[in-house]
Every structure is written in structure tokens, then in C-alpha cells.
Amino acid sequence: MAANSQFSMAVHVLAMLARSKDENLKSDYLASSVNTNAVVVRRLLGQLNQAKLVVSQTGANGGSRLARCPNEINLAEIYRAINCGEVFALHAKAPSQECPIGKNIEAVLGCIQREIDKGISEKLSRYTLQNVFEMVEQGKV
Amino acid sequence: MAANSQFSMAVHVLAMLARSKDENLKSDYLASSVNTNAVVVRRLLGQLNQAKLVVSQTGANGGSRLARCPNEINLAEIYRAINCGEVFALHAKAPSQECPIGKNIEAVLGCIQREIDKGISEKLSRYTLQNVFEMVEQGKV
DNA sequence: TGCATTTGTATCAATACAAGTTACAGAAAG
DNA sequence: CTTTCTGTAACTTGTATTGATACAAATGCA
Numbered sequence: 001m002a003a004n005s006q007f008s009m010a011v012h013v014l015a016m017l018a019r020s021k022d023e024n025l026k027s028d029y030l031a032s033s034v035n036t037n038a039v040v041v042r043r044l045l046g047q048l049n050q051a052k053l054v055v056s057q058t059g060a061n062g063g064s065r066l067a068r069c070p071n072e073i074n075l076a077e078i079y080r081a082i083n084c085g086e087v088f089a090l091h092a093k094a095p096s097q098e099c100p101i102g103k104n105i106e107a108v109l110g111c112i113q114r115e116i117d118k119g120i121s122e123k124l125s126r127y128t129l130q131n132v133f134e135m136v137e138q139g140k141v
Numbered sequence: 142m143a144a145n146s147q148f149s150m151a152v153h154v155l156a157m158l159a160r161s162k163d164e165n166l167k168s169d170y171l172a173s174s175v176n177t178n179a180v181v182v183r184r185l186l187g188q189l190n191q192a193k194l195v196v197s198q199t200g201a202n203g204g205s206r207l208a209r210c211p212n213e214i215n216l217a218e219i220y221r222a223i224n225c226g227e228v229f230a231l232h233a234k235a236p237s238q239e240c241p242i243g244k245n246i247e248a249v250l251g252c253i254q255r256e257i258d259k260g261i262s263e264k265l266s267r268y269t270l271q272n273v274f275e276m277v278e279q280g281k282v
Numbered sequence: 283t284g285c286a287t288t289t290g291t292a293t294c295a296a297t298a299c300a301a302g303t304t305a306c307a308g309a310a311a312g
Numbered sequence: 313c314t315t316t317c318t319g320t321a322a323c324t325t326g327t328a329t330t331g332a333t334a335c336a337a338a339t340g341c342a
Contacts, residue, residue, distance in 0.1 A: 004300060005230040012236060012246050019242060026317070033240040034232070037302050042318065059310025060316040075253070079229075087228060087261060088220075089146040091175070092330080095153060099174040101160060104277045105153050112216070112273075116264050120228060123260050127253060135252075136245045145329065167288070178331050183289065199289040200339025233301080289338080295331085302325075309318080 006082045009034050010044055011132060014078065017054060018070040018133040024063030044082075051081030070133055076125035087116045147223045150175050151185055152273060155219065158195060159211040159274045165204030185223075192222030211274055217266035228257045 013030050027045065031038040045064050048054045053073055056064040066073070090109055095102030154171050168186065172179040186205050189195045194214055197205040207214070231250055236243030 005233045006300085007229040008232050008246075008250050011250060012232070012242065015242050015246060016240075024317095028317090033237045033243045035234045035236050035243070038318095039303075039320090040301060042320085043301095046319070056318065057310075058308070058316090058318040060314095061311060062309080062317045064318090088148040090149050091153070092146045093176045095176050096174045099157075101153065101156050101277055102174045102176070104280050105149075105156060108273060108276045109149050109152060112265075112268060116261055119260050119264050120257055123257050124253075132249060132253075135249045136242055139245050139248075147329085165288095169288085179289095180291090180332075181330065183291085184330095187290070197289065198339075199287090199337070201285095201287040202340060203288045203338080205289090283342100285340100285342090287339080290336090291334100293332100293334085297330075298328085300326085303323080305320100305322085307319090307321105309316100311316085312314090
């Protein structure tokens with residue numbers, strides 16, 4: 001499976017913003033820390049902006065900063081903002097409806113999927129951005 | 142995110158095998174229920190075989206069947222067998238080691254990732270293949 | 283033994299999506 | 313007005329999954 005790394009990049013970017021407090025950080029600067037392209041960061045920031053986690057300013061001296069205090073942002077919100085989707089995908093193509101298994105398997109898996117996803121969200125919500133930032137700063141895990 | 146649907150297909154295939162008890166099912170037959178190609182199913186069965194969840198026979202009257210009773214197989218084992226990987230990926234490219242955030246963020250995220258993955262596994266392990274099979278059979282979720 | 287069946291696996295093409303890149307309009311600051 | 317940035321579109325590239333074809337090897341049976 002090729003899970004994407006957008007969530008990791010998002011947390012990274014947000015930790016940078018947490019560190020810079022009220023100072024705007026530019027996508028170019030963030031990109032060099034994440035080791036990626038500025039446009040990739042701006043796309044990410046766009047999603048975080050929609051989720052009202054960051055605020056961005058165009059123009060000279062523009063950039064992005066957190067929309068809220070780091071201890072009022074938790075990882076579950078970030079996960080949702082990035083739309084990481086589900087822990088596993090249901091069938092790409094609908095199974096045979098003629099088959100007694102195929103007919104009902106999707107409903108059962110969908111139910112289990114939602115339960116697992118709820119668990120992920122619950123565990124992620126225990127970490128605030130502040131927690132993560134402090135762990136990173138202190139270099140202790 | 143485009144999570145793959147291999148886990149769903151695997152559970153589907155295993156539920157079919159649970160239903161057929163000791164009778165061998167052919168990849169062609171399984172594929173028509175899953176609504177995919179026989180080779181896709183055989184590739185999946187190969188992984189389940191390595192994990193000792195199914196047994197396959199080549200040749201005439203060949204096919205696959207469960208290696209164990211359905212109530213001795215849980216979804217966490219299937220998840221592992223299919224190697225669904227992690228709930229989210231760490232950075233594709235290592236972040237800048239010059240940056241105080243970039244330097245430590247991977248370790249912190251890795252730690253959180255492992256905790257979440259443990260939670261997923263724990264929740265999945267509560268379901269046996271027998272449970273899933275019964276839910277599907279009874280059409281109630 | 284010879285034939286039909288079926289898996290296991292290699293190979294190739296098609297599709298999908300993330301990531302990287304370039305380009306540029308539009309917003310803000312001075 | 314010029315410079316500096318973001319937001320976004322368009323395009324390319326890398327990579328993973330899926331689907332399809334092909335064939336060797338294994339098995340059962342006459």
C-alpha cells in the first residue's frame with residue numbers, strides 16, 4: 001500500500017508555524033524544511049486553510065501562520081483536514097450481487113471500517129499540536 | 142488518499158472460503174464474486190498462503206481453502222497478511238536535518254504512528270472471520 | 283502415458299494519483 | 313509602481329494497482 005505522506009507533511013508544517021508564533025512563514029521556507037516544493041506546501045496550506053487551522057496572506061511579507069493556539073489544535077483535526085480517507089478502501093468495483101457473500105460484504109466491511117476510523121480519530125485527538133511541538137523541541141519521543 | 146482495496150477483497154475471498162468449508166474454490170470462481178480478474182485473486186491468495194491462512198492446490202480439482210477454522214482467523218491477521226502498511230506514511234523524502242523541527246519530526250510521528258497502528262490491530266483482532274461470515278450470511282450489520 | 287485442469291508467476295498495458303515543475307494572475311507592502 | 317508572495321492551473325514524471333495474456337509446473341483421471 002502506498003499511503004501518502006501528506007499528513008506527516010501537514011504536521012511538520014504546522015509544527016513550524018507553532019514555533020514561529022505570530023510571524024508569517026513563507027511557503028518557500030517551509031518547503032525547504034519539509035524538503036519538497038513550495039507549491040506542494042501551498043497546496044497543503046490550502047487544505048489547512050479550508051479547515052481553518054491556518055491563515056495565509058498574499059503579497060509582500062505574506063505567508064502563513066496558525067489560526068489558533070497550538071494547544072487548541074489536535075491531530076485528529078489535521079487528519080480530517082488532509083482528508084486522509086479511510087483506514088482501508090472498500091471494493092473498487094462492486095462485488096457480484098448474485099453471490100450471497102458479495103451481496104452483503106460491503107455493508108459489513110463498511111461498518112467495521114467506520115468503527116476503526118473512529119478509533120483512529122479518538123487516538124489522534126489525544127495529541128495537540130502543542131504536545132507534538134514540545135516532543136519535537138525536546139528531541140524526546 | 143487512495144487506500145487500496147486489497148484488504149476488502151481478501152476478507153471477501155476468505156468469507157467465500159469459510160462458506161465452502163473443505164471444498165476447494167477456484168480463483169476463477171472467486172474472481173467472479175469479487176468482480177475482478179482471476180490473477181488478481183491468485184496474487185491475493187499468494188499473500189494469504191504465505192501468512193498460512195489458506196492452502197492452495199495446483200492441478201485438476203485444485204483451488205484454495207482455509208488453512209484453519211474461520212473462528213481461529215481474525216481480521217488483524219488478514220490485515221497483516223495483506224501488508225496494508227501504516228495508517229499514514231512518514232515523509233517520502235527525509236526533512237531537512239538543519240531545521241530543528243525537521244530533525245526530530247520523523248521520530249515523533251513514527252512513535253504516534255506505531256501507537257495508532259497498534260490500536261487498529263487491536264480493534265481488528267476483535268473480529269474473527271467467523272463473525273464476519275455470520276454477519277454477511279445474516280445480512281445484518 | 284496422455285490429456286484436461288488449475289495454480290503460480292512473469293510480463294505488459296492501462297489507469298490513477300501523488301509529487302514536482304513552470305507559469306502567471308492577483309493581492310499586499312512600501 | 314515595483315517587489316514580494318499566495319493561489320491555482322496546467323503539464324510532466326514517478327509509482328502502485330489492476331487487468332490481461334501467456335506459459336511452466338503440478339495434479340487428477342482415463
